[in-house]
Amino acid sequence: MKVSLNNIKKYYDEKLVLDIEELEIEKGKITGIIGPNGSGKSTLLNIIAGLDRKYSGTVTYDRQVINKDIYSKMTLVSQKPYLFRRKVYDNIAYPLKIRNMDKTEIKKRISEVISRLEIEELKDKKAHLLSGGESQKVSLARALVFKPELLLLDEPTSNIDPESIKVLEREVVKFNKETGATIIIVTHNLEQSDRICDNIVYLERGRVIS
Amino acid sequence: MDYIWSGIKEAGRLLLSFDKEVYKIIILSLFVSTTSTILSSIVSVPMGIYFGMKEFRGKRLFSRLVYTLMSVPSVIVGLIVAILLSRRGPFGFLNILYTPTAMIIAQTILVTPLIFGLSYSLSKNRGKIIENAGKTLGAGKFDIIILIIRELKVDILVNIVTAFSRAISEVGAVMIVGGNIKGHTRVITTTISMMNSMGDYPMAIALGIVLLIISFGVNSIIYSYQGED
Numbered sequence: 001m002k003v004s005l006n007n008i009k010k011y012y013d014e015k016l017v018l019d020i021e022e023l024e025i026e027k028g029k030i031t032g033i034i035g036p037n038g039s040g041k042s043t044l045l046n047i048i049a050g051l052d053r054k055y056s057g058t059v060t061y062d063r064q065v066i067n068k069d070i071y072s073k074m075t076l077v078s079q080k081p082y083l084f085r086r087k088v089y090d091n092i093a094y095p096l097k098i099r100n101m102d103k104t105e106i107k108k109r110i111s112e113v114i115s116r117l118e119i120e121e122l123k124d125k126k127a128h129l130l131s132g133g134e135s136q137k138v139s140l141a142r143a144l145v146f147k148p149e150l151l152l153l154d155e156p157t158s159n160i161d162p163e164s165i166k167v168l169e170r171e172v173v174k175f176n177k178e179t180g181a182t183i184i185i186v187t188h189n190l191e192q193s194d195r196i197c198d199n200i201v202y203l204e205r206g207r208v209i210s
Numbered sequence: 211m212d213y214i215w216s217g218i219k220e221a222g223r224l225l226l227s228f229d230k231e232v233y234k235i236i237i238l239s240l241f242v243s244t245t246s247t248i249l250s251s252i253v254s255v256p257m258g259i260y261f262g263m264k265e266f267r268g269k270r271l272f273s274r275l276v277y278t279l280m281s282v283p284s285v286i287v288g289l290i291v292a293i294l295l296s297r298r299g300p301f302g303f304l305n306i307l308y309t310p311t312a313m314i315i316a317q318t319i320l321v322t323p324l325i326f327g328l329s330y331s332l333s334k335n336r337g338k339i340i341e342n343a344g345k346t347l348g349a350g351k352f353d354i355i356i357l358i359i360r361e362l363k364v365d366i367l368v369n370i371v372t373a374f375s376r377a378i379s380e381v382g383a384v385m386i387v388g389g390n391i392k393g394h395t396r397v398i399t400t401t402i403s404m405m406n407s408m409g410d411y412p413m414a415i416a417l418g419i420v421l422l423i424i425s426f427g428v429n430s431i432i433y434s435y436q437g438e439d
Contacts, residue, residue: 051342072348082343085361095347142347 001061001073001149001182002027003048008057010043010206018043018055018206025199027062030176030183032193035203041186042079044203045154048184049076061150072099074150079158081139083127088119088138091127095146113145116171118164132159140168144175151175153185157192169196213411220412221419231393232413236420239397242310242384243377246317247325251370254322258329259358263337276330279323288386291316295387308389313397316383321373328369332362364436371432375425 003025010018018040025031025048033041046052048059050066061070075095084091089110096106114120119137122130127138136159143151153172157165173196176183187193193200202209224232261272293299295307295315306312340361344354359366381399388395390404398417405414 049346051345068350071345074346075348076346082339084343084357098347098349098353146348 001070002063003150003182003184004058004060004063005048006058006060008044008047008055008059010040010047010052010055016206018047020044020057020206020208023201023208025182025184027182028176028180029198030173030185030196031199031201032197033184033186033201033203034188034190034193035209038205039203040206041203042154043206045076045152045184045186048150049074049152051076073148074152075143075146075148076152077136077139077143077154077156079136079155080132081135083130083135083138083142085128086126088122088125088127088130091138092142092145095142099146109145113141116174117141117144118167133161133164136160137164137168140171144171147179147181149179149181151181151183153183155186155188157187157189165192172196217411217415221416224412224416225419229416232416232420234393235396235398235401235417238310238395239378239399240424242313242317242397243374246314246377247321247370247374249314250318250322250325250373254325255329255366255370258326259333259337259355259362261326262330262333262335263341263358273330273334276323276327280327282320282323283382284320284380285382285386287320288316288383291319291383292386307387308391308395310388310395312387313384313395316387317377317380320380320383321377324376325369325373328372329366332365332369333358336362367435368432371428374428378424379421 005020005023005025007022008018008020009016017038033044035041043052047055050071059066061074064070084094092110092113093106096109101109114123117137117140119134119141122134122138127135130138136156140153140156151172156172157168160168169192172183172185175181185193185197266272291312292307294301295304295312296302297307306315337358340358341354344357349357379399381403384390384395384397385400385403388397388400390396390400398421402414402417402421405411405417
């Protein structure tokens with residue numbers, strides 16, 4: 001899914017926090033958004049995710065404005081994900097259940113994704129009681145399981161140990177290669193963006209520098 | 211001090227011997243407060259959640275009004291309902307003043323701002339996070355409503371129980387619109403109030419114990435449910 005942003009202006013209490021004249025996110029690529037704190041990275045991601053609608057300008061997804069169909073094809077994994085008050089398994093099953101997928105397929109997909117992300121031991125735990133790092137892994141599993149065309153990641157490895165970071169990066173890249181999904185990742189980690197991103201967007205004070 | 215001890219002993223006897231009058235009062239109290247809490251919850255929980263999540267102009271002022279109404283005195287509610295239902299009032303033709311129906315109406319009005327306000331505050335604080343989580347996973351409007359209710363069910367239940375506790379323990383509204391008529395509209399709180407003024411402590415103590423037991427029982431259920439969650 002190609003994402004195009006035009007003349008985006010976002011204000012917080014009359015302060016301009018995002019000012020993007022034109023930005024195109026290439027379809028099927030991994031794009032990293034980097035920049036210092038307060039540069040508007042997460043705001044930009046929330047706008048693309050359709051969670052923040054209070055801005056001027058246009059965002060299109062394969063030339064369409066946001067609609068129900070687009071919502072169902074994309075997802076956002078936030079830095080502090082909200083996991084539902086149920087078991088990890090049921091959290092991961094949620095996006096599949098609301099898409100009316102049959103039980104056999106749900107089981108198959110969940111077993112595949114938890115094995116890939118190496119979180120088998122978390123399967124039966126209550127999700128809202130997990131640590132920050134575990135929550136991020138489960139949140140990524142819940143996002144990958146329904147194979148979105150646009151995957152938005154907001155510092156998905158900020159609370160994770162180095163070993164798990166490797167696993168997550170490996171799986172994000174693999175997911176991109178296997179499905180051709182467009183991935184946008186906000187990160188502070190320049191090495192990480194070098195390792196996994198095809199393109200980099202540098203934001204400073206709400207503007208695209210390069 | 212003797213009269214207190216003998217009052218407690220007599221209260222025990224009234225309860226253990228299943229005294230007809232005492233149990234009639236207890237059952238009517240439970241019926242009136244449970245019905246009014248359920249009726250109010252059916253409307254106030256979804257409305258509270260809806261308004262809590264909706265962004266609209268004047269929401270701050272609206273919040274203040276809601277929170278103010280949460281603490282409206284029960285006698286005021288009783289008075290308003292009594293005026294409306296009195297013979298000369300606009301709903302006098304219904305002829306329901308001094309009946310359990312009038313008591314249910316008064317208590318429903320009394321607990322509605324409480325259930326609405328607590329649900330409103332709950333969804334205002336946590337509803338958006340849940341809505342966003344659902345949205346980003348492709349949930350539609352209906353899926354999101356179900357998701358929010360499922361995620362907040364324990365808190366919603368606690369709010370409903372809080373409202374029930376207010377209903378069953380209030381005396382002003384049911385006294386005014388019910389009239390404390392023996393065998394007809396007499397409930398736990400109005401009986402305790404009347405017995406106290408008559409100096410008849412055993413019945414008052416017996417009903418006081420029952421109120422405490424009801425409160426303890428309801429809270430125990432909630433705590434065990436919260437623990438499981």
